[in-house]
Amino acid sequence: EDKVVQSPLSLVVHEGDTVTLNCSYEVTNFRSLLWYKQEKKAPTFLFMLTSSGIEKKSGRLSSILDKKELFSILNITATQTGDSAVYLCAVEATSGTYKYIFGTGTRLKVLA
Amino acid sequence: DAGITQSPRHKVTETGTPVTLRCHQTENHRYMYWYRQDPGHGLRLIHYSYGVKDTDKGEVSDGYSVSRSKTEDFLLTLESATSSQTSVYFCAISRPPGLASYEQYFGPGTRLTVT
Numbered sequence: 004e005d006k007v008v009q010s011p012l013s014l015v016v017h018e019g020d021t022v023t024l025n026c027s028y029e030v031t032n033f034r035s036l037l038w039y040k041q042e043k044k045a046p047t048f049l050f051m052l053t054s055s056g057i058e059k060k061s062g063r064l065s066s067i068l069d070k071k072e073l074f075s076i077l078n079i080t081a082t083q084t085g086d087s088a089v090y091l092c093a094v095e096a097t098s099g100t101y102k103y104i105f106g107t108g109t110r111l112k113v114l115a
Numbered sequence: 116d117a118g119i120t121q122s123p124r125h126k127v128t129e130t131g132t133p134v135t136l137r138c139h140q141t142e143n144h145r146y147m148y149w150y151r152q153d154p155g156h157g158l159r160l161i162h163y164s165y166g167v168k169d170t171d172k173g174e175v176s177d178g179y180s181v182s183r184s185k186t187e188d189f190l191l192t193l194e195s196a197t198s199s200q201t202s203v204y205f206c207a208i209s210r211p212p213g214l215a216s217y218e219q220y221f222g223p224g225t226r227l228t229v230t
Contacts, residue, residue, distance in 0.1 A: 091158065103148070
């Protein structure tokens with residue numbers, strides 16, 4: 004059965020700290036791994052990592068994919084209160100058609 | 116924002132009544148998805164569609180049916196709502212995967228309460 008596991012479940016840090024969020028997966032026919040940020044509304048897309056793009060960076064956020072060890076990490080440096088959200092990891096898999104399997108998310112709270 | 120709307124945005128209904136949620140997109144994307152989100156479970160796939168009249172089940176499809184008669188609309192129906200179907204429902208779209216992968220874009224969500 005396909006599964007995606009995120010850790011930790013929740014995290015509380017202070018502004019300026021660096022955080023690392025983890026995502027491990029076991030899926031059949033992996034195609035890509037995606038990170039989303041969810042505040043009190045719909046998830047918004049952050050990064051996609053594939054075999055041809057295993058490291059991505061945008062401002063204070065960066066992510067890597069280790070296809071051999073089947074995991075990804077999302078790093079946030081110099082955290083701000085606006086980074087407080089649930090971070091979701093999803094894996095795109097194919098078995099004829101294409102679908103996304105989501106982890107349960109990591110809830111990050113950044114204190115001022 | 117991707118052109119995805121959901122209606123209604125909030126609904127309260129009684130156990131045993133039928134409910135239909137609508138997802139409408141203006142992006143002409145082929146793939147559309149329905150998820151439910153519950154505390155401790157994350158986003159779980161209910162049904163998805165890979166074209167007009169082409170649908171398939173996700174991991175939590177029991178008690179739900181879908182229809183897609185037009186590219187832009189994907190309907191989710193609860194034939195006889197139960198309290199366990201109280202949840203937030205998200206629709207998502209994605210371009211057809213080919214050699215490249217594409218991200219999903221999500222609608223604003225529908226909060227459904229079954230009393």
